[in-house]
Amino acid sequence: MGRREELRAIDEAIAAAAGGGFRFLALTGEPGVGKTRLLNELAARAAPEGFLVLAGRASEYEREVPFGVLVDALGDHVPDVVPKLPPRVGPAAVARLSGIFPTVADRCEPPPAPEPGADANPVAARHRLHGTLRLVVQTFAKSRPLALILDGLHWGDSASLGFLDYLVRNPPRAGVVVATAFHYRPDIPSLARLIQADDGLHLNVGCFDLGETAEYLGAGFSRARQRELHRVSGGNPFYLEALSRMDGAATRDPQAEVPLSVRAAIQLELGGLSEPALLVARAAAVAADAFEPGLIAVAAGVPESDVVTALDELVVSGVVQPSATGRFRFRHPLVRNTVYSTAAAGWRHAVHARIARHLEQVGAPATLLAHHVENSARYGDAAAIDILLRAARAVESHAPSASAFWFSGALRRMPEDHPERVAVMLKVSRLHVVAGELEQGERAADEVMRLLPRGEGTDRARAARFSAMTRRLLGRVEESRAVIMDELRAMPDRESPAAVHLRLRLVAENLLRMDQDAARALLDDIPEHSPSWDAACTMAVAALRPMCSYADGQIDRALGELDTASHLLAITPDGQLAESVDSLTWLCWSELLMGRPADASRHFERVLSVTRATGQHFIVSVAMCGLARAQTALGGLARAATTADEAVELAEMLNAGQQIVFGLAQRSVVEYWKGNGADAVDFARRAVDTAGDQGEWWGKQAELALGLALVETGQAEAGARSLLEAANGFARPGSDLVTLVQVSERLAELEAARGRHAASAEWAAEADKYSHASLPVSTGLAALARAHSLLSTDPGAAAEHARGAAAVLAGNEYPLDAGRALLTAGTAAARASRRDTAKADLRRAAEVFGGCGAASFLRRAVREQRRLGIYVPVRGRSSGPHELSRRELEVAELVSAGRTNQQIAEALFISARTVESHLAHIFAKLGVSSRAGVVSALRSPS
Structure with missing residues (x-):
């Protein structure tokens, strides 16, 4: 009924994908409004046009399963694609895909063991995995266009949403339409980004008006009844369908998401089922969103033949629907929700336990077992704890949110004296932060502090530092300082390593606030060394001293301290730096500010190595921002752009405003040097807006970037104001x-x-x-x-x-x-x-x-x-045709052939950003400013 605009958009998306293009559709609206019906219509229209149609649905009750909606849509088909992947990615792709899609592990050759630490960096691991999944989607569409339909993304796991965010920013080079449906939730940033996708179209699906309601209900309903049903349902098609089956007046609780009458109507529908069919329906609602008779037989504890008979009844009644894959699913998530709620909690617990035992007997991986174990395991169950820990570790690099969920499940079953309890709690806190769930990370760190006695103790002090750090990332700077000071007051030995690391955190807080006097006073109260300290503690103190002296204007002292700290770092093995790595970033920044970019670059690389090896991924973004700044100073603009992009990506994954500002500011400076003034202004404005008026040093760096960019684009007055703001008007405290x-x-x-x-x-x-x-x-x-x-x-x-x-x-x-x-x-x-x-x-x-x-x-x-x-020809660093390097010449020739940046990246197996960097060099060497200029230059004698 109606939906003319939506159907027109669907037809246009299908036509574009049939012509080899990429389109993304986001359908939003309240539950039951008809989003799924429109997705089904897209599938029905795409199939006759020769599309491969693959569909999946996120599930309310399996939200922690990583990549769940993609597994639902692609899982049965991915093994068929693996042999068609380019040889350069084959073995590595199988290794990554087998960790997500059980069918790959079952049907493909076992992948080679990954190199130790290959996926230690969550950003790099996620980038590689996203690139592999994108290649899978593209390979699906090689022989015929693909319609990938993903429903219920408001229940989607963070890993699936992260991939879709990546896909719309890096679209496949093939005929693909990705159609999604979800209730828009502003608290999920990835959903907001999907709505704003450059190659996408957002359609807000509305309810019926009164005329459409009357047409939908038909002549069998009086006008008064039509008006009453329209009032109670609000014109929602699903609610109308359910309410139209009931006699009498409909009621609605204004506080309920779904009208009470709608639930009553669905329950009335279920009341007409036989007891065996209702048992199977309840078992299916507990077991999975998409289910097979064999699994439901295990869940319900009845023979499979009885399940098949019951499913026939459920299909006839319209409660469940068969799919092309041989599985069944409820006709709508609200139906599953209602069926689930009619099952007793104890009975649901037993169903999960039966499924878990069955999956374990058939050798299913821990990641498949974990959902059912989490919903059925008892306190102290060692086997269940082991399964949850194995599942959490298996997805730690590419699905930190799911990993934290399963680690937490293991914690709930661990006895108080379990040897891994505190370590796992700290791991949960870190994973939440890496996943961008800062509030959960803060709560997990606070829980460790509640568990451990106040006073001396490395684990509690480490939790306090992490709790303070999460509060800073959340922008609650004063709370961050208060956590540290409160913890220090309870520590009897202020020169113990645990206390010193907390005191250094307080020094860093004052440096960020540009309160040099307070920072100096705090640091002067800490000795250079103590017999009770390990190498990490000594290194941490030495690493912060140069910045304090530099900020205080004591330059010669700062340079001497810089030499001392650099020497200590050179003789300290990586294995002893884990506790001091956050302080080491201050040493690197000191080297940058005091004019030693090569030393800073080398030491930032070492910081990154230690942070990745020790799981301190929340420090990676800050270090990468510094590395990008060092690379820029050294003239490596292409490398700096890539590094800054990765820094921003990780910071956005963390939802860490301060780190986002650092990354965007450095990205702006790179674009300024490359001559892309408009982009430089855009990056810098985003940095300044994100920083707000907090008045800290990192915000001043954003103002500096904006000033440079504005002057570059001819906005002299605004640029001068921004430059002065970066220097804090040359008042103290200043830059x-x-x-x-x-x-x-x-x-x-x-x-x-x-x-x-x-x-x-x-x-x-x-x-x-x-x-x-x-x-x-x-x-x-x-x-x-x-x-x-x-x-x-x-x-x-x-x-x-x-x-x-x-x-x-x-x-x-x-x-x-x-x-x-x-x-x-x-x-x-x-x-x-x-x-x-x-x-x-x-x-x-x-x-x-x-x-x-x-x-x-x-x-x-x-x-x-x-x-x-x-006229002096612009010369690069090679003696090839037109003074271009071999790779630059390859890129230039593909530009002349009319290829886009994305097409060039695919042809040369490099990233689109690398293509952009090569083009900047090509423009410079040829003395041109456009792709057309490249074509003309190549056609002329070199």
Whole structure:
């Protein structure tokens, strides 16, 4: 009835997929409104067009099963696809898929054992798994288009929703329509992202109006009865269907999600069933959303022949429906819900126990057993605890939410003196955080603290640190500090390792708040070493000292402490760093801010190795943001973009605002250097909006990124305001010293470009004021600021200052800023009529920018060269045709063939982001700014 717009959208999606495109449909609306009916209509229309139609439904009672809705839709068919996967992914794909789809493990060759630690990083593991699943979907659609229909996603597990989020952002290169239906829940961010998918269409399915209700009910109902049924049902088709079978007045509880009369109508329908059929219906409602007669015979405890007879009755009555796969399912989730609620709780417990025993006898994996064990195991049942622990560990890397659920199930059965109890509780807390379930992570950490006595104790102190960390990630900074201070008050020995790590956490909190005085006072109260400390504790204290001294302006002291900490890190094995890894990130950031990006990059890599090996994945995002910043400083823009993207992805998975800000800000800076000003502004605005007005250092870094991006896009006034905000208006407490010099230099450049020479000179003086002789990056930027201020009044002197700045910056591993200095030197030399010097400076600047992929800065260098009446070809790092590397030439040729970035990625087995990075280098080397320019350049002689 009605649904004209919905049917038109369905037909358009089918046509697009039939033509080889990808379409995503999201149908939302209240329960019973007809979303499933529309999905069925899509299937009915797609099948005659030659589509392969695969359908699955998420289940209310199996929400913890990872990838449950995908297993329902694809599970029977994935083994047929595995042999068709490209050889390069075959064995690894089987290994990943067999952990999700039991049919792969049963029907395919056993996969090789994974390398130790191969999936230790949850982001990398999830990315690889998502890529494999996407390839599976694409392979399904190779011979004919695919309609993948997924119903009830509001009950979908987080792993399934995460994959769909990935799929709409990285669509398969084949004719695929993915149609989904769910009740929209704003508390599930992944559902919100699906509604906003770029290649998708969101359809909010509404209820019938009174005319459609009357047409639906037909002439057998009086107008008064039609109006009454419409009022009570609200025009909901499912409710209408159920209520129309009842005699008498319909009632509705305004607080109930489903009208009481609807439940009564379904129960009346069930009352007409025979006792054997009702028994089978109840057993099926407990057992699974999609079920087979054999399993229901086990669940109900009756012969399979009796189940088959009962199913015939249930099908005739319309309670259940057969499917093409040979399974059965209830005609609607509300019917299953009602049947489930009529079964006694004790009887349901026994059904789960029977199913669990049966699955264990036939050798089912722990992940299939876990759901039924969780619903039937007794306290202290060692075998059940073991099954739940094995299931949790099996999905830990790719489904942390399900893993935490099953670990929690094991905890509920563990006796108080179980040796693994505290370790598992801490594991649950970490997994919840990795899954982005910060409140649950906080509660789990607090539970450990309630379990253990106050005072001395490593496990309790570790739980307190984690509880404080989750509160910070949730934005409750004052609570975070309060947890630490409360715990410290109860510790008798303030110099024990457990207490010291808590005190260092308090130091870090003050550094983030830019309260240098408080941080210094706290750290000065901690000795450098104690006989009771292990290597981790000594390392942690040493790692934080340089940042405190640097923030306090004691640069020479900070550099000495940096050397000491770096030496300690070099001689400390990874196995002894687990407790100090969060403090180690401060050492790396200190190296970054004090102009040692190569050291920072190397040490961030080590931090990442330790965090992944020890399961501290909540630190990975911060470390990756720092690594991206180091890679940017070193001129590795392509690597930096990929690293920052991964950092943002993990931070979003954690729902950690501070880490999202870090990642977005760094992503903005990368795009600024690459010359993508609009993207740089977009990333930076998102970072600033996420940071809000908390006034901490990480928010100031977002303002700095926004200022750079705004100036790059010609928004000088707004950019200047943002740069000043990044420096906190040069008031105390303000940004760190090098950031103050950086802001001063940029403002000196901006004022010089606007012809405000006096203002430019004032900012150059500010840069001089904050620079420090022991920090070459600061003196180099200060010299560049002086060059900007002299560019119009004394270009010869400006060139000398800029050339000196370039030498300092290049010698201290800052090639991009050195390139900017060379560009300024060349421009100034040209104004001073020093043509040969200008040519040399501009050539070197172009080489730097071309080698780093800084396209817009390269274009500026080329523009200045042309103003001198010369043209110097833009050269990269190879001697191939058109000065492109082999891979760049492959990408360029595919661009000329009209391939999209996604198609190029598929053809070369690389990511779309890597293609973008190659294109930036290609544009720079060819001196073009578009794909059309690449085509023209390749057709001309090299």
